[in-house]
Amino acid sequence: MTTKQWRFLNRTLWTVSLLIAAVPFVFPFLWMLSSGFKSAAEIFGQPSLIPTVWHWENFVEVFTYQPFARQYFNSLYIAVSVTGLTLVVASLAGYALARLRFAGAGLLMLFLVSALMVPEEVTIVPNFFLIRWMGLTDTHLPLILLPVFGPHGVMATFLMRQYFVALPKELEEAGRMDGLTTLGVWWKIALPMSRPALAAVAIITFLFSWNLFLEPLVFLSSLELFTLPLALSNFTDPYGAPLWHLQLAATSLAVVPILAVYIIAQRQIVESFAMSGVKG
Amino acid sequence: MSRAENTTRPARGLRVPGLTLRRREAIEAWLMTSPTIIGFAIFFLGPLIAVFIYSTAEWNLLSRQMTFVGLANYTDALTVNADFWQVMGNSVIFAAGLVPLNMALALALALALSRPFFGVVFFRTIFFAPVVTSAVAWAIVWKFLLQGEAGAVNQMLASIGIDGPNWLREPDWAMAAVIVTRVIKMVGLNMILYIAALQTIPRDYEEAARLEGATHWQVFKMVIWPLLAPTTLIIMVITTIGSFKVFDHIYLMTGGGPENGTLVLAFYIYQQAFEFFEVGYASALAIIMFVIVLALTLVQFALRRRQVR
Numbered sequence: 001m002t003t004k005q006w007r008f009l010n011r012t013l014w015t016v017s018l019l020i021a022a023v024p025f026v027f028p029f030l031w032m033l034s035s036g037f038k039s040a041a042e043i044f045g046q047p048s049l050i051p052t053v054w055h056w057e058n059f060v061e062v063f064t065y066q067p068f069a070r071q072y073f074n075s076l077y078i079a080v081s082v083t084g085l086t087l088v089v090a091s092l093a094g095y096a097l098a099r100l101r102f103a104g105a106g107l108l109m110l111f112l113v114s115a116l117m118v119p120e121e122v123t124i125v126p127n128f129f130l131i132r133w134m135g136l137t138d139t140h141l142p143l144i145l146l147p148v149f150g151p152h153g154v155m156a157t158f159l160m161r162q163y164f165v166a167l168p169k170e171l172e173e174a175g176r177m178d179g180l181t182t183l184g185v186w187w188k189i190a191l192p193m194s195r196p197a198l199a200a201v202a203i204i205t206f207l208f209s210w211n212l213f214l215e216p217l218v219f220l221s222s223l224e225l226f227t228l229p230l231a232l233s234n235f236t237d238p239y240g241a242p243l244w245h246l247q248l249a250a251t252s253l254a255v256v257p258i259l260a261v262y263i264i265a266q267r268q269i270v271e272s273f274a275m276s277g278v279k280g
Numbered sequence: 281m282s283r284a285e286n287t288t289r290p291a292r293g294l295r296v297p298g299l300t301l302r303r304r305e306a307i308e309a310w311l312m313t314s315p316t317i318i319g320f321a322i323f324f325l326g327p328l329i330a331v332f333i334y335s336t337a338e339w340n341l342l343s344r345q346m347t348f349v350g351l352a353n354y355t356d357a358l359t360v361n362a363d364f365w366q367v368m369g370n371s372v373i374f375a376a377g378l379v380p381l382n383m384a385l386a387l388a389l390a391l392a393l394s395r396p397f398f399g400v401v402f403f404r405t406i407f408f409a410p411v412v413t414s415a416v417a418w419a420i421v422w423k424f425l426l427q428g429e430a431g432a433v434n435q436m437l438a439s440i441g442i443d444g445p446n447w448l449r450e451p452d453w454a455m456a457a458v459i460v461t462r463v464i465k466m467v468g469l470n471m472i473l474y475i476a477a478l479q480t481i482p483r484d485y486e487e488a489a490r491l492e493g494a495t496h497w498q499v500f501k502m503v504i505w506p507l508l509a510p511t512t513l514i515i516m517v518i519t520t521i522g523s524f525k526v527f528d529h530i531y532l533m534t535g536g537g538p539e540n541g542t543l544v545l546a547f548y549i550y551q552q553a554f555e556f557f558e559v560g561y562a563s564a565l566a567i568i569m570f571v572i573v574l575a576l577t578l579v580q581f582a583l584r585r586r587q588v589r
Contacts, residue, residue, distance in 0.1 A: 011397075014392070015399065018392060018399075018403050021389070021407075022403065022406045022407070024464050025406050025407055025409065025410060025464060026406055026409075027425075028410075028418070028421040028422060028425060029409070029413075029421075031421065031424075031425060031432055032417070032421045032424075035424070043430075044430040046435075047432050047435045047436070089315045089316055089319070090316070092312045092313070092315065092316075093312060093313040093315070093316035093317075095312065096308070096309040096310075096312035096313045097309075097313065100305050100306070100308060100309035100312070101302070101305055101306070101309075102305065102306035102309035102310065103306060104310075105309070108313065108317070111320070111325070112316075112320070115320065115324055117521075117573055117574050117577045118324070118328065118570060118573070118574075119521070119524070119525045119546070119569060119570075119573055120525075121525060121527060121545075121546045121549050121550070121566065121569060122328070122331060122566040122567070122569055122570045123323075123324060123327040123328055123331060123566075124549075124550075124553070124566075125327075125331060125334065125549075125553045125559060125562055125563055125566060126326070126327035126328075126330035126331050126334065126563075127323060127327045128553075128554075129330070130322070130323070130326070130327060130330075145319070145323060146323055148319065149316070149319030149320055149322070149323045149324065150323060150324060151324070153316070153319070153320075154316075154320070157316060182305075182308045182312070183308075183312075186312075207412055210414065211414040211415060211416070213414075213415065213416055213527070213528040213531075214527055214528065214550070217531075218554060228414070228416075229414050229415075229416035229417075229528070230416075232414075232416050232417060232420060233416055233420065233532055242420075242423075242424075244424055247420060247424075248420070248421070248424065251417045251420055251421065254414065254417060255413055255414070255417045258412055258413065258414075259409060259412070259413070262405075262409065262412045263405060266401070266404075266405050266408075269412065270404070270408055270472050273408075273411070273469060273472060274472045274473060274475075274476045
C-alpha cells in the first residue's frame with residue numbers, strides 16, 4: 001500500500017472508533033426522544049428507535065399530569081435570578097479583592113477558599129433548619145440564596161477576581177482621573193472589559209442552578225413550586241413506579257432546549273467550563 | 281502614580297471630612313464585599329459551625345429533644361453502626377472506579393481531539409453534551425435503558441447472544457452501572473481540561489522528539505505526559521472530590537440499593553437526615569465527609585506543589 005492509502009485507512013479507522021465511542025453518549029438522547037413518543041406498551045416491546053405509532057398526546061399529558069408548564073417557568077426564573085444576582089455580587093466582591101487595598105483582604109480570601117473545599121451535603125442539614133426558622137421552606141428563596149452565597153458563588157467571585165487582576169490598570173486609572181467613583185470604575189470600565197469572564201460565570205451559574213437537585217428536594221413540597229429536575233422524577237403512578245412514556249417525554253422537553261442552546265453556542269459554553277475548571 | 285494624582289484631584293463619591301484616601305478605599309472595599317461576606321456568614325459559615333455542634337448531640341427530629349452526647353455519634357458510626365463501614369467502602373469503591381476510568385477516557389479522547397481535523401467539533405460537541413444535561417435527566421434515561429429484560433441495553437446484548445443481568449437490581453452490577461453512567465456523563469469536562477492543556481504544549485517539543493526517531497508512545501511518555509502532570513493532578517482533585525459528592529445520580533438510579541450496595545456517603549447523609557430524621561448522626565457523617573474532602577484537597581495540593589517544582 002502507498003502512504004496515501006495508509007493515511008486514508010488510518011484516518012477511517014480513527015473516525016470509526018470515535019463513532020463507536022460516541023454511541024453511549026448519543027444513544028441515551030435518541031432513545032429518550034423516541035420513547036417519549038411511544039405508548040407505555042410499546043416502550044417494553046421490541047426495541048426500535050422509530051415508534052410504530054407516534055403518540056404526540058404524551059407531550060400534552062405531561063402538562064396535565066402535573067403543573068409542568070409552571071414547573072418549567074419556575075426553573076427558568078430561578079436560574080435567571082441566580083445568574084443575575086451571582087454576577088452582581090461576585091463581580092463586586094471580586095473587584096474589591098482584586099483592586100482595592102484593605103486590611104483583612106488576605107483573611108477574607110482564606111475564608112472564601114475554605115468554602116470551595118466544603119460540599120453542599122455538609123451544610124445542608126443546618127441550612128434546612130435555618131431556612132425553616134426563617135419561614136422560607138416551600139418557597140423559592142432558598143433556591144436563589146443558597147447558590148448565590150454558597151460554594152458556587154465563591155467560585156464565581158474567584159473567577160471574577162482572577163480576571164480583574166489580569167486586566168491592565170491604565171483605563172481604570174484614567175477613569176478615576178475623570179472623576180469616577182470606585183463603583184463607577186467597576187460599572188463603567190471594569191465590567192465592560194470583563195465580558196468573557198462574565199459570560200463564563202453566567203453560563204456556568206445558569207446551568208448549575210437549572211440542574212440543581214438536592215436543594216429543591218429538601219426545601220420544596222408543593223407541586224406548583226417544583227423545579228424541573230424535581231418534576232422529572234415525579235412522573236410516577238400511585239405506587240411509585242415510573243410512568244416511563246410520560247417521564248421520558250417530559251425529560252425530552254427539559255433537555256432539548258438546553259441541548260439546542262448548547263449546540264448553537266457550543267464553543268462559548270465549552271470555553272466557559274474550561275476557564276472555570278482551570279482557574280477554579 | 282495614581283495615588284499622587286488622586287491626592288491632587290480627589291475622586292468623587294464617598295467624601296467624609298478627615299477621612300484618608302486609604303481609609304476610604306478600605307471602607308469601599310468592605311462595602312463591596314459585604315453582600316458576599318454577609319451571605320457567606322449566614323448560609324455557609326454559620327451552618328458549618330452548627331453542623332459541628334449538631335454532631336455532638338443526640339437529636340431525632342421527631343423527638344424534638346436535643347441532648348449533648350459528646351462524640352457518641354462518631355463512635356457509633358465507627359464501631360456500632362454496621363452500615364457506616366459499608367457506606368465508606370462503597371464511597372471508596374465508587375471513587376476508585378470512577379476516577380481512573382474517567383481520567384483515562386478523558387485523556388484518550390483529548391489526545392484524539394486536540395488537533396483540528398474534519399469532524400473534530402462534531403465529536404467534541406457529542407462527548408461534552410452530557411455535561412450540560414441535568415443529572416436527573418441522565419439518570420432517568422439510563423435507569424430506563426438498564427432495566428432487566430425490557431431495557432434497551434439488555435435487548436441489544438440479547439441480539440448478540442449475551443444474557444445481560446438486571447443491572448440496577450443486582451448488588452454486583454449496580455455499582456459498576458452507576459460508575460460507568462456517571463463517567464459517561466462527566467468525562468467531557470475532564471476531556472476539555474485536557475484539551476486545553478494539550479494545546480499549550482508547543483509542537484516543537486514533539487517535532488524535536490520525532491526527528492530523533494521517537495515513536496508515538498515514546499513521545500507521549502517522554503514529552504506529553506510529564507508536561508500534563510500539573511493538569512492531571514488538578515483533574516484528579518476535582519474528580520475525586522466530585523465523586524465523593526455524588527448524590528442525585530445514586531438517588532435516582534438505585535436509591536442506594538440493592539442491599540445498600542450503592543449507598544455512598546452523600547446519599548447516606550441525606551437518608552439519615554431527611555428520611556430517618558437522625559440529625560445528630562447525619563451531622564457527624566457530614567463532618568466525616570468534610571474531613572475526607574479537606575484531607576484529599578490538602579494532600580493533592582501538596583502533591584501539586586512538589587510536582588510543579
